[in-house]
Amino acid sequence: MKKFIEGSYAVAEAVKLCRPGVVSAYPITPQTHIVEGLAQFVADGELKAEFVNVESEHSAASAVLGAVATGVRAFTSSSSQGLLLMTEVIFNIAGMRLPLVLACANRAVSAPINIWNDQQDVMTIRDSGWILLFAENIQEVIDLHIQAYRISEDHSIMLPVMVNLDGYILTHGLEVADMPSQEQVDKFLPPYKPLYKLDTSDPMTLGCLAMPEHYMEARVAIQKTQEAALDFIPKVAGEFKKVFGRESGGLVEAYKIEDAKQVIVAMGSIVGTIKETVDELRAQGKKVGVLKLITYRPFPKQAILNALKNVPEIAVVDKSISLGSNSPLYTDLTSAFIGQDKVSKISGFVLGLGGRDITKDSIKQVFDKLSGKQVDCEFIDVKKELLEEEYAGN
Amino acid sequence: MPETKILYNPGHTACGGCGQAIAARLVIEAAGENTIIVNNTGCLEVFTTKYPESAWGVPFIHSLFENAGAVASGVESALKFLGKKEGTNVIAQAGDGGTADIGLQALSGMWERGHDILSVCYDNEAYMNTGIQRSGLTPFDSNTTTSPTGKESFGNPKMKKPVPEIARAHGIPYVATASVAFVRDLQNKVKKAISIKGPKYIQIHVPCPLGWRHEGAQTVTVARAAIETGLYPIFEYVNGELAGVQKIKPKPVEEYLKLQGRFKHLLKAPEQIKKIQEIADNNIKKYGLKLEA
């Protein structure tokens, strides 16, 4: 059913349709509406679940870990400092091969404290073994949550999935989106069938100590599963289309890149702005396009190479940075091209940190600069005069 | 019904005379097979779950050092959702460090939310798994690797954190201390605790021969001396009221201190012994431990 809905409530409704038995979360802006929505569903009896009001994000992640380990589908959500506080548990959940879905309302990381959007938070856990999906708009927010449970709980995967949605832009934005029916979701997403669980009728030990003779294989197994997920994620998107009738999910989405001379690679809501800019520039005769990553982990190297093989100039835009090096997606992308016969010119750009506005003009600057000298890490829309103030040495 | 399932197998890798290894077996045998254990990181988890083996005959999960309270809350909530909470006990257990220090926040949340979970603290009075560093439950003047004795130090300068009092302040229905030296009392307390709905806390004194520096065969003797001197009061609070104590004919604290290398430096420091005697005297008064003739 089509509705005009805020992104956060769209997450809450989509998650409700997935029938989790335990929800646990701790409030942090801009994630709050998501869990408030779920709390209300539980209070109204619309969602039969245990809502555990914990005292921190560390405990929220731990509580859902315990719930999934007991064989019950669970959900949590966080952002920024909250995700960072969860970090230890985030790695643990993946290592224990427990399927879970977490919505991350992407937000800048302190200091300075800032509640607005960028994607630095998720980048701190990109090496954790979680499958990381990024939504461009509210429809995708809904669809990716439903697909996330299917991916995560499949016995060939058994890894947690994080659905990233840009703070405020998607969490507080309103759009018309199709909210699937319970019937459709039930058809697509069967009840959770645990491979292993805490059960007094069949006791097992979870979370063993692994000595050097066993540890490495446990980690390699996650890597192998991440690779397998590159095939499985598009399969789930295919099945999704059969039930819901729309293309959604998968690894990447190419927009006007067949004949493009310049392509921007990006993730999340920024892709919407880039698409609009691409349309404007194309109207002026410029051959430009955008490649959207829906799946960031596993990194869809082959899908990216296939999509970009004939593109001479590639710009990677990140809303995060590995301070002291380059931005994460740029680093991933450039390494994907190593060993290829034909290597395009690839430049890296960082923009929109801490909610700095990203306009069509910002995107045009990226295309302009891409024609110039190759750059690794160029900041867009930075105020030079403020930089001079910041550095005492200047 | 099968006669006796083994809930805690021998062949784990604990040191000889490890008080915690004995107490953990007593706890699970008292709680019975319909129990799920959530265990913080620490010696117990390490010596019972070295892959591919496990000593546990009940469902057991270890996640991290400080989150047993929260993981157990999730386990209990999931059991409720499944309609399986009735008849299943959940135990969240940890060492003194995992309880009194790094895990206290998660425990406090668990107690405050009222989950039907028994938390057990195996109090060996230091971070043993990492090599005898002081914790909030390390006793006064104990020589540990991070509260060493020296020209200007008699060891740990702080008193034991009153974790049972902290638990009680949460308004939980059952709080008790126990000792590996009193098997029946310990097991009765576990049985009583799990018969009560809501959050429960039992803190068990468990000597660590390596960390306390005594012979492995002396574990029970040392644990008993802690009680008999009044340094480890054994009590029980039901619904906030003191419901029972282990009465003693108090012995001087030296009887306890002299058994252990961690207090050896005190035997030539009568001023310090006096301070420790005061701690014991206060316990005796506060809990009414003295057996009247």
Ligand SMILES: Cc1ncc(C[n+]2csc(CCOP(=O)(O)OP(=O)(O)O)c2C)c(N)n1
């Ligand atoms: C977050 C974190 N900090 C530190 C450690 C290291 N560590 C593991 S066990 C342990 C000590 C455990 O002490 P205690 O809880 O008293 O249990 P014991 O080993 O003495 O039985 C420490 C410090 C860790 N695993 N995780």
Ligand SMILES: [Mg+2]
């Ligand atoms: Mg200890």
